[in-house]
Structure formats: structure tokens, C-alpha cells
Amino acid sequence: MAFDATFFAFVGLVLFLALIVYLKVPGMMAKSLDARADKIGNELAEAKRLREEAQHLLAEYQRKRKDAEAEAASIVAAAEREAEMLTAEAKQKTEEYVTRRTALSEQKIKQAEADAINAVRSAAVDLAIAAAESVIVAKSDAETGKALFDKAIGEVKSRLN
Numbered sequence: 001m002a003f004d005a006t007f008f009a010f011v012g013l014v015l016f017l018a019l020i021v022y023l024k025v026p027g028m029m030a031k032s033l034d035a036r037a038d039k040i041g042n043e044l045a046e047a048k049r050l051r052e053e054a055q056h057l058l059a060e061y062q063r064k065r066k067d068a069e070a071e072a073a074s075i076v077a078a079a080e081r082e083a084e085m086l087t088a089e090a091k092q093k094t095e096e097y098v099t100r101r102t103a104l105s106e107q108k109i110k111q112a113e114a115d116a117i118n119a120v121r122s123a124a125v126d127l128a129i130a131a132a133e134s135v136i137v138a139k140s141d142a143e144t145g146k147a148l149f150d151k152a153i154g155e156v157k158s159r160l161n
Helices: 005-022 025-139 142-160
Strands: none
Touching: 005 025
16 A cells, blocks of 8 residues: 555644644634624623713703703893893983983073063162152152151051051
8 A cells, every 4th residue: 555645644634633623722712712702792782882871971962952052042032131121221211311301401491581580670670760769859859758758657657566
């Protein structure tokens, strides 16, 4: 029987496979592959958990954003209402101020008119007295002056009693 190189290669292959089975290499490979599969499964589970957590956080932040937008809108609306109230109040105060100033001006004008009328009356009285005095002086003599004097004293006595 002649053994050629193919036979020896076959025997070497059988011995190599026997050695691999004897050293339990397929079990170690299976164990290694199982460990790697478990590791990948754990990583997938962790990734899924992180994804769910991220989605939960996203939903929470979206809710917070909506709440913040609603609060901002209510703050803007309140500020607009307050601005309108302040504007109305300022307008009312301005109208009241103009009314008071107008009334005060009218009162000052009336007072100035009254002062002017009194001044004219006083000047007219002074002028009338001066005219009467000059007329009396021109038309009266000593007896008429004494009679007027006696009459005035009599009126003063009658009013005092």
C-alpha cells in the first residue's frame, strides 16, 4: 500500500480535528459566541432602555415647553391688559388735569374781570367825587357849606343813636 501525500494530509486533518475536539475548542467557541451574544443582547436592552428614557425626557421637555409657552402667553396678555389699564388711567388723569386747569383759568379770568370792574368803579367814584366837589365849590358859598356841614353832623348823630 502506497501512501501518498493526500493520505498524510487526510491523517493530519483527522488528527487536527481530534485534537480540537479533545481540547474542547468547539465548546469554548460556543461559550465565547454565547457570551458575545449575551453582551450584544445586553447592549441592545440598554440601548432600548436609553431610547425609552430619551423619549420620556423628550415628551417631558415638550410638555414643559408647552407650559412655558402658555405661561409666556398669559404673561403677555396680562401685560397688555395692564398697559391698557395704565393708558386709560393716564388718559383719565390727563382729562381731569385739563378740566381742573381750565376751571382754575376761568376762575382767574373771572377774578381779573371783577378786579377790573372794581377798579373802574373806584376810579368812577373818585372822578364823581372830584367832579361833585368841584361843582359844589363852584356853586356854593359859606352859608351853603355851613348848612351842608350841619346836615351831615345831624345825620351822623341820628345814625349813632
